[in-house]
Amino acid sequence: xxxxxxxxxxxxxxxxxxxxxxxxxxxxxxxxxxxxxxxxxxxxxxxxxxxxxxxxxxxxxxxxxxxxxxxxxxxxxxxxxxxxxxxxxxxxxxxxxxxxxxxxxxxxxxxxxxxxxxxxxxxxxxxxxxxxxxxxxxxxxxxxxxxxxxxxxxxxxxxxxxxxxxxxxxxxxxxxxxxxxxxxxxxxxxxxxxxxxxxxxxxxxxxxxxxxxxxxxxxxxxxxxxxxxxxxxxxxxxxxxxxxxxxxxxxxxxxxxxxxxxxxxxxxxxxxxxxxxxxxxxxxxxxxx
Numbered sequence: 605x606x607x608x609x610x611x612x613x614x615x616x617x618x619x620x621x622x623x624x625x626x627x628x629x630x631x632x633x634x635x636x637x638x639x640x641x642x643x644x645x646x647x648x649x650x651x652x653x654x655x656x657x658x659x660x661x662x663x664x665x666x667x668x669x670x671x672x673x674x675x676x677x678x679x680x681x682x683x684x685x686x687x688x689x690x691x692x693x694x695x696x697x698x699x700x701x702x703x704x705x706x707x708x709x710x711x712x713x714x715x716x717x718x719x720x721x722x723x724x725x726x727x728x729x730x731x732x733x734x735x736x737x738x739x740x741x742x743x744x745x746x747x748x749x750x751x752x753x754x755x756x757x758x759x760x761x762x763x764x765x766x767x768x769x770x771x772x773x774x775x776x777x778x779x780x781x782x783x784x785x786x787x788x789x790x791x792x793x794x795x796x797x798x799x800x801x802x803x804x805x806x807x808x809x810x811x812x813x814x815x816x817x818x819x820x821x822x823x824x825x826x827x828x829x830x831x832x833x834x835x836x837x838x839x840x841x842x843x844x845x846x847x848x849x850x851x852x853x854x855x856x857x858x859x860x861x862x863x864x865x866x867x868x869x870x871x872x873x874x875x876x877x878x879x880x881x882x883x884x885x886x887x888x889x890x891x892x893x
Contacts, residue, residue, distance in 0.1 A: 641719035641777070642688055644672060651681055654711045655700035678703050691717050691777070719777035724748040727771060727785055734792035735764050741771065751775035764789050793893055794846025796821045801857035801865040807874045811855050814867030814874055815848055818857050824891065830855040836891050843888035851883035858888060 637653075640646035644664035651659035651674070662674040662681050674681040684697040693716045700709045727745040739759040747753070757769040767787045774780050791799065800821035804814055816827040819836070826836060833848050833855050840847065849856040849864050856864040862879055869875045879885070 636693065636714045636716045638720075639686075639688060639715045639717045640721065641691055641717055644674075644688055646688075647672075647674070647683060647686070647715075650713060650715065651698070651700065654698060654713055655681070655709055659700055686715070688717055691719060693717075719775070720779060722779040722781035723751045723773045723775045725753075725771055725773050725781055725783040727783060729784075730786045730788055732788045732790060733759075733761060735761055735789055735795060736792065737761055739787070745771060745773075747773055747775070749775050759787050759789075761789050764791055793822055794844055794891070796846070797891065798845035798857065798859045802859060802876070804867070804874045805865060805876060807867075808872040809874060810868040810872060811866060814865060815855050815857055818865075819891070822893075831886075834886070834889055837889045838892070839887040840890045841888070844890070846891065848889040848891065849879055850886045850889055851881065852886065854881065854883040856881075 637650045639650070644667075647664075648660060648662060651662060659676075659679050659681060661676040662679055663676065665673050665675050667673070670685050672683040672686050674683070680701045680703060682699045682701075684699075685694065686696045687694065693714065695712060695714055698711045698713060700711075701707070725745060725747060731744050733739055739761055741753060741755055741759075745753050751773055753771055753773045755769050756772060757767070759767055759769065765788075767789065769785060769787065771783045771785055772780060773782070797818050801814065801818040804817060807814075809817075812827060812830060812833075815833060819826060824836070826833075830850060830853055833850055836848065843849075843858045845858060845860040847858040849858050854866075854868075856866045856879070858864050858879065859876070863876055864879045865874060866877055866881065867874045869877065
C-alpha cells in the first residue's frame with residue numbers, strides 16, 4: 605500500500621491539469637530527442653510524440669526572443685528556450701494549443717541539437733589543368749558550410765591525360781560527403797605552340813608562315829614581317845618551348861635545349877636546327893596569352 609501511494613504521488617508531480625491545461629515535466633528517464641542543427645522544422649517529430657499526431661503538420665513561422673512559434677490551420681505550438689544554432693543538450697518547454705477548443709498541453713522535454721547533414725560539394729565534374737602546373741583542389745571546390753577537403757588520389761601533372769579521383773569533404777561535425785571528379789591534364793599553352801612548330805617540319809614555307817601557323821594552335825591569328833613578331837609578347841632571357849626567336853630578317857620558334865624550328869631553311873624547308881643562324885639575333889619573345 606505504501607508503494608502504491610508513493611507511485612501515485614510521483615504521478616501527480618509529473619503530470620498535472622489546471623483549467624484545461626495539462627502540464628508534463630521532464631524526468632531524468634525522459635528520452636533525449638535529437639534535433640537537427642539550424643533546422644527548426646525538425647522539432648515536428650517531438651510534437652507528434654509529446655503532444656499528439658495531429659500536430660504533425662505545424663510549420664515554423666517565427667521566433668521572438670526565446671520563443672519559437674509553429675502553426676497549422678487548427679494547431680499552434682510555442683517552444684521556449686530552443687536554440688537550434690547551438691549544438692548540444694537543452695531542456696525546452698513546449699506548449700501545444702488546439703485553436704478550435706483552446707485546449708492546451710504543456711510539456712518539458714530534453715533535446716539534443718546535432719549536425720548530421722553532410723556538406724554539399726560544388727565543383728565541376730571535369731577540371732582542366734595544364735601540364736606541369738601545380739594542382740590545388742581548393743581552387744576548384746566550394747562547400748556550403750565550414751569544412752575541409754581532400755583528394756583520395758593525388759594529381760600528377762607531369763603527364764597529360766585524364767585522372768579520376770574523389771573529393772572528400774568533412775565539416776566541423778565530422779559529417780562526410782564525396783564527389784567523383786575527372787582532372788584533364790592537357791598540354792600547356794606554350795607547349796602547344798612548340799608542338800605545332802614541330803608538326804610542320806618538312807613543310808615548304810617561309811619563316812613567318814611557320815611561326816604564324818604555330819601560333820594559330822593557341823588561337824593567335826597574326827602574320828607579319830619578322831620584326832613585327834616582337835609585338836606579340838615580352839622579351840626574355842629565359843626562353844621556354846613555344847617562345848619566338850626573332851632575328852634581323854628572320855623568325856623561328858624555340859623548342860628547348862638550344863634548338864628551334866626554322867622555316868625558309870635551305871630554300872623553303874622547315875627544319876629543326878640550333879637557335880644560332882647567320883642572321884643577327886634580337887631576342888626571345890614570350891608570347892602574351
